[in-house]
Amino acid sequence: MTQNKLDQWLNQRAQEPVQRQLLVISGEPDWAISQAQTVLYRLKLTCHLWVGEGAADNIQANQYRQYLGREYQALIYNAFDGLRASALAALSGAVLQSGLMILLCPDLQEWPTYQDPQKAQRISYGYLSQASHSHFVAWLIQRINNDPAVAFYSKEGFNGTNVPLLPFSEALQHSLSKTATQQKAVDSILNIVSAEKPDALVITADRGRGKSSALGIASAQLLEQGKEVLLCAPVVSAVEQVFAMAKTLYPRAEESRLTLTGAHSSMSFQPVDRILAEQPVADILLVDEAAAIPAPLLKALCERYSKVVLSTTIHGYEGSGRGFEIRFKPYLREKHPNHDTLHLLQPIRWQQGDPLEAFWFSCLLMTKSRYQQVAVPNESISYQWFRGKELVHSPELLHQAFELLVNAHYQTTPDDLVRILDAPDQRLYLLTSDGNVLAAAQINWEGNKALDEIATEVVKGKRRVKGHLLPQRLGFIFKDAASTKQRYWRIVRIAVQPELQHQGLGGKLLRQIEADARDLKLDFLGSSFAASEDMLKFWQKAGYQLVHLGDKKDASSGEVSALVLNPLSKKAKQIQTRLISFSDQLS
Numbered sequence: 001m002t003q004n005k006l007d008q009w010l011n012q013r014a015q016e017p018v019q020r021q022l023l024v025i026s027g028e029p030d031w032a033i034s035q036a037q038t039v040l041y042r043l044k045l046t047c048h049l050w051v052g053e054g055a056a057d058n059i060q061a062n063q064y065r066q067y068l069g070r071e072y073q074a075l076i077y078n079a080f081d082g083l084r085a086s087a088l089a090a091l092s093g094a095v096l097q098s099g100l101m102i103l104l105c106p107d108l109q110e111w112p113t114y115q116d117p118q119k120a121q122r123i124s125y126g127y128l129s130q131a132s133h134s135h136f137v138a139w140l141i142q143r144i145n146n147d148p149a150v151a152f153y154s155k156e157g158f159n160g161t162n163v164p165l166l167p168f169s170e171a172l173q174h175s176l177s178k179t180a181t182q183q184k185a186v187d188s189i190l191n192i193v194s195a196e197k198p199d200a201l202v203i204t205a206d207r208g209r210g211k212s213s214a215l216g217i218a219s220a221q222l223l224e225q226g227k228e229v230l231l232c233a234p235v236v237s238a239v240e241q242v243f244a245m246a247k248t249l250y251p252r253a254e255e256s257r258l259t260l261t262g263a264h265s266s267m268s269f270q271p272v273d274r275i276l277a278e279q280p281v282a283d284i285l286l287v288d289e290a291a292a293i294p295a296p297l298l299k300a301l302c303e304r305y306s307k308v309v310l311s312t313t314i315h316g317y318e319g320s321g322r323g324f325e326i327r328f329k330p331y332l333r334e335k336h337p338n339h340d341t342l343h344l345l346q347p348i349r350w351q352q353g354d355p356l357e358a359f360w361f362s363c364l365l366m367t368k369s370r371y372q373q374v375a376v377p378n379e380s381i382s383y384q385w386f387r388g389k390e391l392v393h394s395p396e397l398l399h400q401a402f403e404l405l406v407n408a409h410y411q412t413t414p415d416d417l418v419r420i421l422d423a424p425d426q427r428l429y430l431l432t433s434d435g436n437v438l439a440a441a442q443i444n445w446e447g448n449k450a451l452d453e454i455a456t457e458v459v460k461g462k463r464r465v466k467g468h469l470l471p472q473r474l475g476f477i478f479k480d481a482a483s484t485k486q487r488y489w490r491i492v493r494i495a496v497q498p499e500l501q502h503q504g505l506g507g508k509l510l511r512q513i514e515a516d517a518r519d520l521k522l523d524f525l526g527s528s529f530a531a532s533e534d535m536l537k538f539w540q541k542a543g544y545q546l547v548h549l550g551d552k553k554d555a556s557s558g559e560v561s562a563l564v565l566n567p568l569s570k571k572a573k574q575i576q577t578r579l580i581s582f583s584d585q586l587s
Ligand SMILES: CC(=O)SCCNC(=O)CCNC(=O)[C@H](O)C(C)(C)COP(=O)(O)OP(=O)(O)OC[C@H]1O[C@@H](n2cnc3c(N)ncnc32)[C@H](O)[C@@H]1OP(=O)(O)O
Pocket: 408, 409, 491, 492, 493, 494, 495, 496, 497, 500, 501, 502, 503, 504, 505, 506, 507, 508, 527, 528, 529, 530, 533, 534, 535, 537, 538, 539, 541
């Protein structure tokens, strides 16, 4: 019977290609691998990428960045080798229209406690306990069970899909064809260069909307016209696709590392700090992933270049990226009142409402939450903290909190969602009002017995244990083994809804956290972050003292890292005084 249903489903898919879909194959590893091979064979999906064990030319999940921008009829992800959320999200975008993503996993009952090799490694670091139950896996299973478009296959049965999938239209087959808005983006970029006046364009888009390709297509045409294109982004990997597209369309260009040179033109990548220091001449500056660059640096870039395109990825279908809007838009309105804004909505390689994209966007909380902007009277605010197991049962709060962290801290990735849900030493603190998350802070417990035993080696830089940043950095910087042996809470991230900032909510949340930390008799509260003047003021006002400033500027933030501490015990106060006097001697 099961076999019949699977056969039927395979025959249907083989006869009439439909939208992209997730197929979950759950059971013993060898059985799941062999079933996936049968599906590939029956559907003639020869162009596929296999992640984890199961094929001769397989890749490992942590290599996923190398495969971005490539296209496959099928992606097979073997979760028996471990789950990497960022790889799942990114690689699902490599599946072509009408293709399949196949997820191989243990029996659903056993999956949350299944010890894959990555989990075993984290247990050996002391970072996870033996009996670790993955709340992220529990969350993923909930989604698999509740999404009618997911096909599920185990020895007990096969369930195709409970929703009709749209046949895939021929018109969408050309991955290099442009959508109307993408064409508009290309035209607008070219217009900016040919215009006489200074001009700016803001492009926002979700993943898979062809934003990077639009920048690449425009760059190729500008190279053809003999123009100088300057490209920057917070990280080099963000512009690989821009280069790849420009090179495809303008193959006559000579390529050396991060520079394409035409007959009388060039397109080159430079980090933000270098552009600001050297101010290379260019006809246009393209800033990709602009939301990840701090507003003061973006302003400095816009001051120096009169023709600028700021493009940024937003997570979710609409509406997010508000942090960027709120921080930067007022400046842009003043400086470039005629600037244009374009939002690329239509996916390039698949149809709007694609079931595979919808599944991962929803599972990894990359959609817009139901947060409603509220004017907050003080008395209606409540304060709660959660561990992973509670968050799985409070999906709306988790969604809002994660959305807030993603918007405020651009580098927040789907892997952070897994950390929030699974790391046993994390807490998520929230200020809420009427079911709306106003502020969130991610806390990590740091310093434990294992670290006490190796403190002298940590101080010498010979040992490091994952997950204990503060005690190890302090011990190493100040050659102070006692500081490595204390118990800390590190505030990994804190964020307040953009429209509610500067109303005391961030300070309020820190005070609540401090009260709990005192109850638990911890020694220190602390944090490490990019040291802008504003940010230091915020921490100092909350009672934290700057104990160390890094000496290397981060290329994207343009700031050095700061380490702040708030001593809670008598012993901690003495240690902090010692660290600060040592710091004074050094400076
Ligand atoms: C480890 C980390 O996560 S560091 C990164 C922190 N997070 C972010 O950068 C995300 C974006 N920013 C935010 O979410 C918020 O602005 C936070 C979390 C930094 C601060 O929360 P807020 O609620 O805005 O701060 P709050 O109103 O409690 O400010 C308290 C004091 O800090 C200082 N302060 C806070 N923000 C600023 C600022 N941008 N400039 C100068 N001073 C500031 C002020 O002294 C303020 O007191 P005042 O209002 O009496 O002048």
